[in-house]
Amino acid sequence: MDKLVIEGGRTLSGSVRIHGAKNAALPILAACILTDGEVHLHNVPRLLDIEVMMSILNRLGCQARHEQEMIIVDTSSANSFHVPEDLMKQMRSSIFLMGPLLGRFGEVSIYQPGGCAIGERKIDLHLQGLRALGAVIEEKDQQILCKASKLVGADIHLDFPSVGATENIMMAATLAEGTTTITNAAREPEIQDLQNFLNQMGGSIIGAGTDTITIQGVKKLIPCTYEIIPDRIEAGTVMIAAAATRGNVTLTHCNPAHLTSLIHVLKRAGVQIGVCNDIMTVSCMSRPRAVERIVTSPYPSFPTDLQSQFMILLALSDGFSVMKETVFEGRFKHVNELTVMGADISIDLNCAFIRGVQRLYGATVEATDLRAGAALVIAGLAAQGKTIIEQVHHIDRGYDQIEVLFQKLGADIQRHTPVHKQLDLAN
Numbered sequence: 001m002d003k004l005v006i007e008g009g010r011t012l013s014g015s016v017r018i019h020g021a022k023n024a025a026l027p028i029l030a031a032c033i034l035t036d037g038e039v040h041l042h043n044v045p046r047l048l049d050i051e052v053m054m055s056i057l058n059r060l061g062c063q064a065r066h067e068q069e070m071i072i073v074d075t076s077s078a079n080s081f082h083v084p085e086d087l088m089k090q091m092r093s094s095i096f097l098m099g100p101l102l103g104r105f106g107e108v109s110i111y112q113p114g115g116c117a118i119g120e121r122k123i124d125l126h127l128q129g130l131r132a133l134g135a136v137i138e139e140k141d142q143q144i145l146c147k148a149s150k151l152v153g154a155d156i157h158l159d160f161p162s163v164g165a166t167e168n169i170m171m172a173a174t175l176a177e178g179t180t181t182i183t184n185a186a187r188e189p190e191i192q193d194l195q196n197f198l199n200q201m202g203g204s205i206i207g208a209g210t211d212t213i214t215i216q217g218v219k220k221l222i223p224c225t226y227e228i229i230p231d232r233i234e235a236g237t238v239m240i241a242a243a244a245t246r247g248n249v250t251l252t253h254c255n256p257a258h259l260t261s262l263i264h265v266l267k268r269a270g271v272q273i274g275v276c277n278d279i280m281t282v283s284c285m286s287r288p289r290a291v292e293r294i295v296t297s298p299y300p301s302f303p304t305d306l307q308s309q310f311m312i313l314l315a316l317s318d319g320f321s322v323m324k325e326t327v328f329e330g331r332f333k334h335v336n337e338l339t340v341m342g343a344d345i346s347i348d349l350n351c352a353f354i355r356g357v358q359r360l361y362g363a364t365v366e367a368t369d370l371r372a373g374a375a376l377v378i379a380g381l382a383a384q385g386k387t388i389i390e391q392v393h394h395i396d397r398g399y400d401q402i403e404v405l406f407q408k409l410g411a412d413i414q415r416h417t418p419v420h421k422q423l424d425l426a427n
């Protein structure tokens with residue numbers, strides 16, 4: 001297993017280009033199944049999760065391949081609606097394939113995605129939505145068998161604005177007969193990106209970005225060329241790292257409008273933010289100020305995917321802060337590792353109580369999940385001394401060579417690959 005080795009204490013400076021958004025690219029790759037032909041996608045990041053989704057598409061008979069900086073997905077030879085269990089277990093986001101496969105074949109067999117380190121990750125809202133469109137769903141052991149002789153538009157209300165459920169329903173409804181309305185829909189930018197992609201293929205969807213989305217079913221979708229939006233979570237991670245190391249960093253090819261809540265909280269912490277079109281500058285010349293209370297909740301509120309990263313800034317701030325996590329029940333797994341590095345944090349249910357300390361100290365720590373791992377990278381960059389981060393594969397699921405990203409900003413961060421793996425790669 002790879003490790004990251006960081007010599008901390010350097011301020012970050014310079015400029016980085018933000019990659020395309022993982023959480024936009026995954027549903028859009030799945031949505032390619034709704035059309036019959038060759039889709040060209042630009043600005044797709046090189047990530048483990050993307051590779052798994054491409055492998056699943058290929059196992060379904062499609063041909064998904066990298067071509068220069070593009071990903072080309074030819075779905076004309078798609079011939080299966082069985083999502084393979086081994087790949088499903090590698091990436092629970094495969095659940096996004098239910099809607100497209102139902103829309104394409106009227107049938108899908110998939111496996112329970114199961115929970116993960118950050119929580120139970122239920123899918124009841126996905127299944128409720130697909131049933132409302134006419135799907136007959138049978139859950140047998142770990143398998144989910146789903147059939148729909150015809151998908152018919154319906155009015156669907158989500159008890160919680162689930163991102164994945166909103167996306168699955170949108171994709172299934174695109175080729176349904178009649179009109180579908182989703183109320184209490186998720187409002188994330190990635191939902192808007194999916195709407196724009198589906199409409200570019202001939203779909204008829206309005207309202208993404210609001211809590212009510214209306215999908216007018218169409219007969220057929222035509223393959224298109226599409227560019228994925230910038231990754232707001234990667235951008236936010238870099239912004240927080242710049243502030244935590246008291247650096248001065250420029251981000252290009254990003255979308256500041258997707259980060260309004262983070263920008264607001266960073267400014268409350270005394271961080272200077274500059275915005276000009278798709279460029280942002282972040283600088284923090286003094287110790288960050290404590291922020292009395294931050295609560296994660298669905299977009300456009302403070303994103304759960306930046307909670308663990310922001311906790312590093314609070315751990316180094318000049319006072320006492322409270323971080324409340326309301327989206328996932330298991331998203332504080334980075335706290336134990338941070339206390340090993342000298343942070344003063346206590347947990348009570350879904351609240352973290354953080355008392356700022358002057359500095360963190362390097363240590364050997366373990367990434368437990370994607371964003372907790374990113375938080376440990378930021379902690380290592382800001383800490384005094386050497387930090388070794390193990391289980392780096394969690395981080396590689398969502399960041400395209402995170403060590404290169406921060407090396408470009410002057411960080412002393414190296415990836416150590418075990419010799420046997422180097423030999424495998426060489427052969």
Ligand code: EPZ
Nearest residue numbers: 023093121122123124125126161162163164165305327328
């Ligand atoms: C998406 O996950 C993202 N993943 C997550 O990013 C992100 O944290 C999350 O949205 C919230 O913004 C992708 O887009 C690939 P949800 P998703 O359905 O769709 C409960 C990252 O770090 N729920 O909005 O799974 C669920 O248990 C990842 O990049 C139900 O109860 O999120 C959770 O508590 C992590 N029933 C909450 O809703 C359901 O049917 C949010 O889940 C579905 C969800």
